[in-house]
Amino acid sequence: MTTPVAPIEDDRNARVAFQGAPGAFSHEACVALRPWDEAVPFETFAEALGAVRTGDCDMALIPIENSTIGAVEPAATLVREAGFETxxxxxxxxxxxLMAIDGARMADIRTIESHPIALDQCRETLSHINAKIVVAFDTAGAARDVAEAGDRSRAALAPMAAAEVYGLSILRHDLQDSADNRTRFVLLACKKG
Known part of the structure; x- marks a missing residue:
């Protein structure tokens, strides 16, 4: 189900908070839903929502549910408690x-880094790859860290956009366990009045 993107008072050039680094799934969703706005990254869901509360950002785009794993926590709880307008x-x-630096091959990979929710969505597929799982704060943040390290033994599990943003090569596509893996995002703002 999709509800239309409602206008705010100044519908152009708003600031939309999201959790993650540039290239994250939430960043992709911001660009797809409101390409005219400035997408503003925050490390945590609480910080993204807090930016709306303080007025630093006009809205926040937050994932609250995934078709594979259910509620996206702690985001779903934070959204419910925030009392914002959807x-x-x-x-x-x-x-x-799965992405790594240029020249890396699957045989080189010793660690796979990503956000715990992304790792949960790929649990079965990842169990067939002989690599240590490393939890990171964000999918795109993991991609950034892999790029900066320049180590062929490190890979990130992240959206395709993250490979483009951080100059990584994609080793494998579609690692999600479900072919119909989807996430529900809500666009939130402070209630008027």
């Missing part, structure tokens, strides 16, 4: 890629 509610397909 401007839009949209399901988006989530496709995970």
């Amino acid at each position: 401007l839009a509610d949209v399901w988006r397909p989530i496709r995970h890629c």
Whole structure:
């Protein structure tokens, strides 16, 4: 189900908070839903919601549910407790890629880094790859860290956009366990009045 993206008073050039680094699934969703706005990254869901509360950002786009794992926590609880107005509610397909620095091969990979929710969505597939799982704060943040390290033994599980943003090569596409892996995002703003 998708509800339309509701206008805010100044519908152009708003600041939309999201959790993660540039290239994260939430960043992709911001660009897809409101390409005219400035997407502003925050390390945590609480910080993204807090930016709306303080007025630093006009809205926040937060994932609250995934078709594979259920509620996206702690985001779902934080959204419920925030008491914000929901401007839009949209399901988006989530496709995970395994990426590493140029020249790396699957045989080189010793660690796979990503956000715990992304790792949960790929649990079965990852169990067939002989690599240590490393939890990171964000999918795109993991991709950034892998790129900066320049180590062929490290890979990130992240969206395709993260490979483009951080100059990584994709080793494998579609690592999600479910072919119909989708995440529900809500666009939130402070209630008027």
